[in-house]
Amino acid sequence: xxxxxxxxxxxxxxxxxxxxxxxxxxxxxxxxxxxxxxxxxxxxxxxxxxxxxxxxxxxxxxxxxxxxxxxxxxxxxxxxxxxxxxxxxxxxxxxxxxxxxxxxxxxxxxxxxxxxxxxxxxxxxxxxxxxxxxxxxxxxxxxxxxxxxxxxxxxxxxxxxxxxxxxxxxxxxxxxxxxxxxxxxxxxxxxxxxxxxxx
Numbered sequence: 001x002x003x004x005x006x007x008x009x010x011x012x013x014x015x016x017x018x019x020x021x022x023x024x025x026x027x028x029x030x031x032x033x034x035x036x037x038x039x040x041x042x043x044x045x046x047x048x049x050x051x052x053x054x055x056x057x058x059x060x061x062x063x064x065x066x067x068x069x070x071x072x073x074x075x076x077x078x079x080x081x082x083x084x085x086x087x088x089x090x091x092x093x094x095x096x097x098x099x100x101x102x103x104x105x106x107x108x109x110x111x112x113x114x115x116x117x118x119x120x121x122x123x124x125x126x127x128x129x130x131x132x133x134x135x136x137x138x139x140x141x142x143x144x145x146x147x148x149x150x151x152x153x154x155x156x157x158x159x160x161x162x163x164x165x166x167x168x169x170x171x172x173x174x175x176x177x178x179x180x181x182x183x184x185x186x187x188x189x190x191x192x193x194x195x196x197x198x199x
Contacts, residue, residue: 010038012047024048028094062103065090073124079104086119088112106130110137118176121186156192164192 016036023032033044069076080102082088089108094100113120114136122137123144156164160182167178175193179186 062105065102068104071129086116110134118174161196
């Protein structure tokens with residue numbers, strides 16, 4: 001009759017906890033296990049839960065791309081366009097389950113938005129939605145509120161097309177500025193420019 005020696009549970013050191021806290025959400029859990037020289041994956045998952053790191057992207061103080069798009073009332077595609085074409089800060093992370101997320105940090109977004117105001121409709125961002133909100137946002141929100149077009153569905157005339165082309169290509173005004181001058185929405189200006197280019 002052989003006796004089995006009970007498995008002794010390995011205690012977590014403070015250094016291991018700090019490493020887990022730092023790398024969770026940035027590397028797959030299997031890779032973290034190798035870094036910590038631990039083979040008990042379920043035990044690591046338990047430790048993650050006990051440390052309150054279960055939702056890695058929330059633990060890091062970020063919003064997922066989808067969450068961010070919902071708060072701004074825009075499409076995921078628009079956020080991805082800001083990231084790819086307008087260099088909006090973001091980062092890719094992987095969770096313990098190997099799921100990849102695009103994350104946006106609120107403070108970094110506000111810094112970007114301050115120099116890319118023409119891209120953002122601040123009126124759609126409700127107060128106290130993305131905290132901390134910089135003081136300058138309230139005035140931009142009011143400006144955008146006043147720009148809500150009265151002629152949302154009215155067709156462009158030939159004269160308006162000429163004015164639009166002149167303001168955009170000759171005067172080098174932004175689409176947001178043109179929308180204010182022509183009493184149109186930025187989307188209508190953007191769409192009309194695209195149609196005129198295709199012609």
